[in-house]
Ligand SMILES: Nc1ncnc2c1ncn2[C@@H]1O[C@H](COP(=O)(O)OP(=O)(O)OP(=O)(O)O)[C@@H](O)[C@H]1O
């Protein structure tokens with residue numbers, strides 16, 4: 001005859017509600033751990049996916065994700081001639097926030113070096129990768145955009161031709177891929193008025209210097225297209241992605257490029273560390289702290305619940321003692337209920353989580369080792385939490401039954 | 404009372420119990436000596452606050468006395484406040500308790516409440532099941548065996564409690580106002596049941612009672628006042 005389960009069956013409603021409550025609490029703990037894992041995974045996901053051996057960025061910057069990096073586009077061609085370099089693509093990355101169908105839409109735009117890179121490496125879940133040099137966009141499914149949707153960016157309208165699955169930037173924004181040229185056009189999109197003002201300002205600046213006074217015809221050039229003025233460079237890109245020929249050591253190739261005074265070079269692992277140690281470090285620590293706090297809160301709440309469950313049974317426990325039940329019988333009653341509450345709570349947390357976590361705005365990644373760890377923690381919490389109740393039960397005076 | 408020593412279910416001498424200390428000190432039991440034979444049913448009478456319940460908790464090994472010796476079945480159990488044996492084991496094997504309220508475990512059915520007493524004494528499930536049903540039949544509540552205590556009347560609950568007290572064939576049954584919650588007819592039935600148990604199962608029975616109409620059931624009555632066991636007289 002198992003007293004613990006008999007008591008539970010007698011108070012089934014209350015026990016179920018308590019288990020549900022603990023389950024919800026544990027679900028939050030589980031979710032917090034999952035968000036932590038998701039954050040780490042998201043932060044390094046794009047680095048993983050791109051799979052470049054070396055990341056060449058603006059000197060002394062930690063670009064392109066952790067901070068802004070700007071380098072000229074022809075750096076890709078310079079890198080290509082370094083011995084050991086297999087491919088070398090330009091890449092651009094920046095985040096925009098627009099409004100789409102009345103809702104804010106945040107996209108981290110990634111410019112691909114079309115036609116060398118048409119995004120064949122992308123994890124396409126619907127549609128296709130980029131098929132032409134302009135006006136096509138591959139978006140992530142987390143952005144709520146669908147294949148065939150049209151999105152106006154800059155002066156152009158882009159068609160969503162494909163969707164990726166779960167590609168988000170280190171800060172959790174959906175990624176969107178277009179050609180490098182389009183990405184630059186969107187990034188450096190100026191209104192006609194600002195272009196007119198800039199051109200007028202150029203002409204004025206020209207007349208303020210000697211050159212303008214001796215060559216007045218130059219004002220025509222200064223007031224014209226940017227591309228007609230050699231003093232103005234082309235638009236910048238963020239990073240040059242380099243893959244190394246097989247048999248070559250990436251670190252050695254990196255050393256050569258690093259010798260150029262205008263760039264910094266990171267290996268794939270170095271780039272990941274930049275993101276983990278710098279970019280998401282504080283969020284990571286914050287989440288870790290929350291996780292610990294939540295576990296402590298759960299332990300305290302469980303202890304209180306088990307304590308009150310014990311208080312409710314104190315008369316029966318005193319009676320059990322009076323008729324000579326061993327302490328192990330009473331200990332078993334409380335401990336078994338604690339373990340049952342803990343394990344049922346854990347299962348509820350897991351099942352509810354499976355259902356609810358996909359709706360979380362940030363990705364929740366449940367790793368088996370984390371789940372085992374949490375299960376062990378719940379076990380320990382259950383045992384510790386029951387100690388308070390057991391302590392009270394052990395002090396119960398069987399003589400109280402008579403008075 | 405010329406009973407030989409090995410016929411004694413309980414023997415206690417010099418029992419004193421003091422509650423509290425200093426200013427709030429209450430001497431609930433003073434230097435009490437009492438003997439109960441096997442097969443004997445004894446009434447314990449006395450006004451409220453006389454110390455009857457306290458004496459019962461001492462004799463039932465529920466609380467330790469401050470001074471005095473208690474022997475059960477010829478075995479010294481308490482020497483002053485020091486327990487000489489595993490008193491929990493003694494309680495479950497040698498005692499049956501019945502109180503004013505039935506004090507059944509609310510989440511167990513009637514038959515489970517009776518079985519519990521045997522299972523905490525490690526008796527096999529088959530034996531405990533059979534004996535529990537026998538006892539409930541003996542007490543006339545067999546048809547209520549599968550009901551929870553909350554579905555039983557006060558009298559039925561009390562009979563289940565008596566069945567639980569009898570489960571381990573105790574040497575001693577201690578009852579504290581077991582009929583207080585019952586009407587006089589049912590109360591008398593319970594008292595007569597105790598007498599029957601005492602005589603048939605050769606157990607010593609002590610019943611604290613205020614009900615003077617049922618005194619004819621007892622072999623002997625003890626009277627307590629202010630913690631002192633004043634007189635021991637033969638019943639009718
Ligand atoms: N746990 C306790 N702590 C302190 N004093 C107590 C305690 N239990 C009983 N007493 C005191 O001891 C004395 C004897 O009480 P006891 O309960 O034994 O009397 P009783 O004869 O059973 O009375 P009643 O007929 O009302 O049940 C009383 O004065 C009571 O106040």
Ligand SMILES: [Mg+2]
Nearest residue numbers: 455456457579
């Ligand atoms: Mg009393």
